[in-house]
Amino acid sequence: MSSAFDALIAACLSPILDQQFGELVTIARGANTTAGVVASWTSQGDVIVSPDGAQTLVVDRVWLVKKSLYLIAAVAVEPRTSDRWTDSAGQVWEVLPSIAGPAVVSYAGGLEWEVKTKKVV
Numbered sequence: 793m794s795s796a797f798d799a800l801i802a803a804c805l806s807p808i809l810d811q812q813f814g815e816l817v818t819i820a821r822g823a824n825t826t827a828g829v830v831a832s833w834t835s836q837g838d839v840i841v842s843p844d845g846a847q848t849l850v851v852d853r854v855w856l857v858k859k860s861l862y863l864i865a866a867v868a869v870e871p872r873t874s875d876r877w878t879d880s881a882g883q884v885w886e887v888l889p890s891i892a893g894p895a896v897v898s899y900a901g902g903l904e905w906e907v908k909t910k911k912v913v
Contacts, residue, residue, distance in 0.1 A: 817855075818878045824865045831857040831877075852910045853885060859896065859903045870894060871907045885909035 814830040833853045840848045855877065860868055864875075871894045875887040887894075888908045895906040 815880045817857075817880070819862065819864070820876045820878070821864045821869075821872065821874075826863045826866075829857060829861050829863075831855045850910060852888070852908060855885075855907045855909060856897070856904045857907065858901065859905055862905055871905050876912065877907075877909060884912040886912050 814832040816827070817829050817831050818825055818827040819829055820826075833855045836852050836854060838850045838852070840850055842848070862868060862871060871887050873887055873889040877885040877887070879885065886909055888910055890908065897904050897906050
């Protein structure tokens with residue numbers, strides 16, 4: 793049986809650890825899905841102002857995932873606009889279009905895709 797302290801740690805610390813060290817996500821493209829992909833992220837937000845002055849906050853995330861783990865139908869592929877990611881909390885994120893294509897960054901662990909997404913409401 794877990795204590796109140798354990799529940800507090802899980803609620804407060806778990807999201808921070810997921811962000812920094814990665815969480816399991818499911819990547820979907822059409823009918824194909826790949827579960828159990830580890831990805832870390834940073835959160836961003838943009839305010840969009842419409843012509844009538846209304847403001848909308850758009851929350852998005854930039855995910856980092858190893859190139860070798862971005863699989864569709866068991867084949868390593870490049871992230872594509874409209875791919876959908878479901879994070880460990882059940883939130884759905886959609887890959888945004890990019891003029892130059894997805895960025896590749898190099899870390900000590902190898903090459904990773906830098907994938908910008910928006911939260912699907």
